[in-house]
Amino acid sequence: MSRRNASCQALGIVRMLENWEMPRMLMAFTLNKGLLEPVAINAAEDLIADILWVDLINPTDEEREWVRTAYSQELPSIDDLYEIEATSRFYENDDGLHISSYFLNYADQSSTNISAAFVFNGDRLFTLREEELAAFRLFRLRARKGLVNINNPKSILIGLFETKVENLADMIERIAADLEVTGSQVLGNAETDDMESLLTEIAQQEDIIGKVRISMVDLQRMLYLLLRSGMLNAELSERLRDIIRDSESLIAHTSFLFDKIKFLLDTTLGFINVNQNKIIKIFSVASVVFLPPTMIASVYGMNFRVMPELGWDFGYPFGIGMMILSAVAPYFYFKRRNWL
Numbered sequence: 001m002s003r004r005n006a007s008c009q010a011l012g013i014v015r016m017l018e019n020w021e022m023p024r025m026l027m028a029f030t031l032n033k034g035l036l037e038p039v040a041i042n043a044a045e046d047l048i049a050d051i052l053w054v055d056l057i058n059p060t061d062e063e064r065e066w067v068r069t070a071y072s073q074e075l076p077s078i079d080d081l082y083e084i085e086a087t088s089r090f091y092e093n094d095d096g097l098h099i100s101s102y103f104l105n106y107a108d109q110s111s112t113n114i115s116a117a118f119v120f121n122g123d124r125l126f127t128l129r130e131e132e133l134a135a136f137r138l139f140r141l142r143a144r145k146g147l148v149n150i151n152n153p154k155s156i157l158i159g160l161f162e163t164k165v166e167n168l169a170d171m172i173e174r175i176a177a178d179l180e181v182t183g184s185q186v187l188g189n190a191e192t193d194d195m196e197s198l199l200t201e202i203a204q205q206e207d208i209i210g211k212v213r214i215s216m217v218d219l220q221r222m223l224y225l226l227l228r229s230g231m232l233n234a235e236l237s238e239r240l241r242d243i244i245r246d247s248e249s250l251i252a253h254t255s256f257l258f259d260k261i262k263f264l265l266d267t268t269l270g271f272i273n274v275n276q277n278k279i280i281k282i283f284s285v286a287s288v289v290f291l292p293p294t295m296i297a298s299v300y301g302m303n304f305r306v307m308p309e310l311g312w313d314f315g316y317p318f319g320i321g322m323m324i325l326s327a328v329a330p331y332f333y334f335k336r337r338n339w340l
Helices: 002-018 063-073 134-143 153-188 196-229 235-300 317-336
Strands: 025-032 035-039 053-057 090-093 098-106 110-120 125-129
Touching: 025 063, 025 134, 035 134, 053 063, 053 134, 090 196, 098 134, 098 153, 098 196, 110 153, 125 153, 134 153, 153 196, 153 235, 196 235, 235 317
Parallel strands: 053 125
Antiparallel strands: 025 035, 025 053, 090 098, 098 110, 110 125
16 A cells, blocks of 8 residues: 555545544554554553653543553643644753644544654653544554554654645645635636636635645744754654655745635635626626717607607607617727727
8 A cells, every 4th residue: 555545545434533522542552573562441550661652632521530550640631732832832841841732633625633752751642632543543543553663752753744745745646636626616717707706715725725835834943943942852853854854845835835825716716806897897888889869868768849850750760760770889989999
């Protein structure tokens, strides 16, 4: 199975969970010959010393107490994960090194940035988030099959960030493909009046790419802080630099997509204005064409006692002919000037 197919499967699972109650889960893993092995956790006693990674999804108070009892580890609350100050998203205290980073949860035409917490304490990694994320699910799948290099908790963190970048790259590719389709629809519907749906699609794509960019910028900031912390060895530092370079290229790509979205939005609004101007033009020409006949009819509708044409046998045909002529003449004049 390719990495792209595995990523798509993970995204599909996240979509299925979209309308369900938030899952509550505590997972733990040990390392055996470079492979992650899950450990069934039903009580605090199951959290043994050999566990390398404790992964919590919207944990209950009881599960938090298990972690506190087994490892004397205090975990941040869900609200703490969404602090926006840099000092609240990367800091170290008696409970270990705390890192918070946004992971994009993409489902159909909606997307949400979910904050995930990473806590290093000793030789163990704790991760916490309020719902399952495709990057975590995909990383666990790969790690259990030996597709990623894992030898300590820090390599798990780097592997999760690598998977996050891959998922964001896949999302950017998907958005770019959707924009190509939207661009063809915008140009193909230039002569029609049904452009509202295209405006909705463009707005949705702009919203998604904006959240992708927020996630990428947040990741890049965390990576630079992690690199400057000096807690990584040479191999992990080099992998971290590779992730930073990848994130920089993806941020540049999002800038291009933003420019394309702006172009499509301006083009769509321009076509809407052109179509509206055509309608206004039709009404303007119609009013000009029918203005002279109306004036002639108004003249002969006056109640003057002396009007020569009133006693003329050909007065009525003459009046009708004048009205027709006064309407036809402007029409042909406008056609000749290509105003119609």
